[in-house]
Amino acid sequence: MEMRTTDLKRIRVTDEFWKSEIELVRKNVIPYQWEALNDRVEGADPSFAMHNFRAAALLRERMEKDPEAKAPVFDPKTPFEVLPKEGEAPEEDRFYGFLFQDSDLYKWIEAVAYSLIGHPDPELERTCDGAIGLVARAQAPDGYLDTYYILNGRDREFTLLRENHELYVFGHLTEAAVAYHDATGKDVLLSCAEKFASYIRSKIGPEEGKKRGYPGHEIAEMALVRLYGATGKKEYLDLAAYFVNERGTLPYYFDRETVRPRNRIKGELPYAYYQAHLPVREQKEAVGHAVRAAYLYSGAADVARLTDDDALKDALRGLFQSIVREKMYVTGGIGGTHVGEAFSFPFDLPNDTAYAESCAAIGLVFFARRMLLLEPKAAYADVMERALYNGVLSGMDLTGTSFFYVNPLEVLPEAVRRDSRLDHVAAVRRKWFGCACCPPNIARLLSSVGAYAFTESDDTLFAHLYMDCEMEKTVSGQAFTLKETVEKAGGRLTVRFRAEGAPEDFVLALRKPGWCDEMTVDGPVLRETDGYVYVSRNWAEDPEVTVKIRYFVKILAADPRVRQDAHKCAVLYGPFVMALEEADNGKGLAALSVDGGRALQEARIGKTGILGREGVTVTLPGFRTEAPDGAGLYYDAGSSIKRPAELTFIPYFMWANRGENEMQVWTHLD
């Protein structure tokens, strides 16, 4: 059974929840980010992304006009992030921003591509074509395309793969190129990507005379697989497989590079930060920079699937388990420490100093989705859904114009303001970032979210995320439209699939979500395997399947080895991790506790409206612990006063939309 993702062009999302996210991206995020990429957002760090492409295009023109002109020569002191001199305007021919700045435009183009599929917009397409034209003009005649080196000096290109993100920029170029080609049929950017790919293949690889390197920041692996999918050219899959297989082998390629490596993460093997400490198929623990890790695992899962590499599949199963068994926040966030923006050691999941980068949660969505392609198990979909509804969505505010880079599970604003240990944490979302990887990454994921709802084989459609939508499918040469409608009412989800015109061998595999208490499917069931209920029937006669899902508040504990969550609980309602916010519960959230004995009996489900968005609330009975009057810093514990309190939780992703205030996900359980 060959599994594949579902082409976004065949899906039309009408779901209230997701449609509003998609529309937010279309109406607010995409225009806003275009302004940001052009350095026109007041009060936000400038991006310089468009500036850099313009500068590179200018340079190319100059070089073409004057063949005698000297190319820039790389100054070894060029920093990772180049900023204009204080008080001075940027020079038109210089590179600015982080060295991977190009990727922000590519992610935006990718988001635009998905948006155009669902909502054609000639003006937006024209703007995007213009940007793509500039990218093409910036590309060197030999295919090289990274404005950092083009502008600073190509004499040092590919000399520091470990740090310098050229293959990362290539990866995002390629993802955008395939998406834009899919959406519009236009091949300008695809051609840029293929030219750059060819250039890379001419310089890097196992053959004599090439650099035996691989990316310092992974993504090229999954991008190349996608390019292979779009073009059918096996050389791209081969390069992806080479990157995965070469990584972490001895002698370390990174040791041969010019700059001395740092061992960034205490107590770990050299290059664990880059997941290059061991060959990928020998890795057992998810380590290092969390975004890098999730992107590598995603690309490796693609390679394992397409090359049917059992050893690699096994390693990926182990790495997935390492994450979900030991290293994932309940929100689907990953990265327990800002030191290296990395996984911490097993069961170390601090709530306030968490990193849990938005991009890392996105990476986990990618990884889980690819594991679903390897083997349809609902446990993967549970993780994909958890990350998507919580750790990813929390990265953006409800207006689509401010963003979290870091997604802690507990925030005390005073601590964020006064404690340097929390310098990486923000208590309110910010307009943009000098290193702006997250905002356009969220945009490209949300605008393509429909494609995450399903995976499919020739005859089977796996429904992972239930949402109102229509999708087209062809089975045994017979095309039909599947219509999915979702009704929510007080802890009940009724999902109807209507497959009018489907042939009899069409199979619908319906995920039983980890958070449901009971799921029933009307009519005959083929089998239930790994959390999916497989349904088939004479669709012509009986086109509708009704799925009924009953669910209620869940009170979760964490493994007792997670010392930060000991004796606490997290509240789950459907796919939503819930959080307490000061706006609903007053200051001092740490002093609150859930009354475990009464919580489920007396839980009340309600609604809240924040910035025009409706959200579910869960209200639980509990207590607020207070010190007696006149107590000092330490006092007789027996004199503590426990006052009854109602604890009102909102979905985690909706927090910090009502100004700066306290928040916590894990609450003491009495």
Next chain:
Amino acid sequence: MEMRTTDLKRIRVTDEFWKSEIELVRKNVIPYQWEALNDRVEGADPSFAMHNFRAAALLRERMEKDPEAKAPVFDPKTPFEVLPKEGEAPEEDRFYGFLFQDSDLYKWIEAVAYSLIGHPDPELERTCDGAIGLVARAQAPDGYLDTYYILNGRDREFTLLRENHELYVFGHLTEAAVAYHDATGKDVLLSCAEKFASYIRSKIGPEEGKKRGYPGHEIAEMALVRLYGATGKKEYLDLAAYFVNERGTLPYYFDRETVRPRNRIKGELPYAYYQAHLPVREQKEAVGHAVRAAYLYSGAADVARLTDDDALKDALRGLFQSIVREKMYVTGGIGGTHVGEAFSFPFDLPNDTAYAESCAAIGLVFFARRMLLLEPKAAYADVMERALYNGVLSGMDLTGTSFFYVNPLEVLPEAVRRDSRLDHVAAVRRKWFGCACCPPNIARLLSSVGAYAFTESDDTLFAHLYMDCEMEKTVSGQAFTLKETVEKAGGRLTVRFRAEGAPEDFVLALRKPGWCDEMTVDGPVLRETDGYVYVSRNWAEDPEVTVKIRYFVKILAADPRVRQDAHKCAVLYGPFVMALEEADNGKGLAALSVDGGRALQEARIGKTGILGREGVTVTLPGFRTEAPDGAGLYYDAGSSIKRPAELTFIPYFMWANRGENEMQVWTHLD
């Protein structure tokens, strides 16, 4: 009522507990530290302290022999810490180590002085005289005495008071000089200190032509007061008062120095790190580097007392309250963050990332003792005692040969090994430190602990810490010996004071400890004020007063604003803060909880022996929370299993004497 401290020469400590600490210092710590100061401890960072004095003495000899010889000229790139080139031996004429390294020898001399008072030792005295001779030979003819500048170039002396510790080194020289003069009557070092003091007075002060500066790291204030006490020369008190009064005034002196200041602590006023952000009498919140702060407050309390400065006294009362009401660990440790080794914001007292430097707890002992001299209130003695028995003693192992710089209240060794956020924390004590301020500071405090047991006025003796001892006192010209004996038996302390030969106007003021349930004093009582029971009588007829103190386990809660301790408890037994250790309770201490309903009824007091030292244990009923078999990282909280468990606590100061293992002070309270 003029209050003063008690001269150590009049006290003989025979108390089992404290005598063993004093003997540890005498037999182990002092000889061990002498080896360390001479760079002869294998596996320990070299101190270079003696090396530097030798080098400075050599330089002086060379300069005297050859008046044409050029003095060293300061290289602005000289670092804060100078280390020999890798693999090379130190050069005999160069300075090595941290720039305040001289102070380590001075602290050792001070400890030796106290030890010689209680236990004359001609050989040790000879060794110490030799070291002092070297110090005198290193001193410049004009009185300047800091080997960092002497060896690196005096052209830059006093140009960076903010960072460069010359006045700190002077302070420790002076403390040692007075102590050694008290102990031996010898005045070589006292003369060094006076010469340096004169030189400082010629360069720094409010007069025209002098630098209007003050110490970047305080201690000179209290040292100068002590020098005033030893010599009666008011100029020293005046200089101390000038330092206190000038500090933090506008325009900031530190702004006039050569190197641009950094604002080290987020969200605080410039110079808060140095307590130089505001004039001392306007300071309300204890901020900045905790050792600096405690030393400043101590010196300021001395100045306030001797100059009868009410505004300054009020400020100090406020600063003391700021510490004990908002910023002190239950162990008496201070400094909630390693960032600036500083106080964190109010109620931010993280247990695992705590700084709580041994020196800062010592500083708090100094401060509390000086507040007791300002006004005898038992609340100050409670804090002094808490810090002394817990946050100070924990700095040293039970053999006196390894030390903690940082004293966290919760340690998971794996976290210390693998988490860079805990780079400042050690899970086991270390032999020595490149920056070795703490070990000799502990030594000088413990070897003089008898002097902390009392303060006195002409006719009244305040007994703050109860310990077996004899002390001599003269009231109304009549000398007598007071004999104090302490008997401990199962939650009862019987303290007998025998004041044979005391005149009738002798008053004994007996502290009622904060941890006692009941204190009774036999015979007539004059009054009870601020936690002291004042007793007087016809001592000739009735020389003995018996104090009976009843106490038991206390279960403490922290102010609910301390989010790190919410829903947890700390266990106190008498003056001891108790801690759980893995050695007694197994791994996973966070999963344990105290059964609050049964704890006090079923508490058992026992004994433990660790490295030959006897310690009290408290065993409480409680639980260990476990996940059900097969549970994932997050699971239904209702399926948690609570197994009954006995929790065995040992005194906090005894932890980490049985190898690397988990420890926690704050335990969940069920």
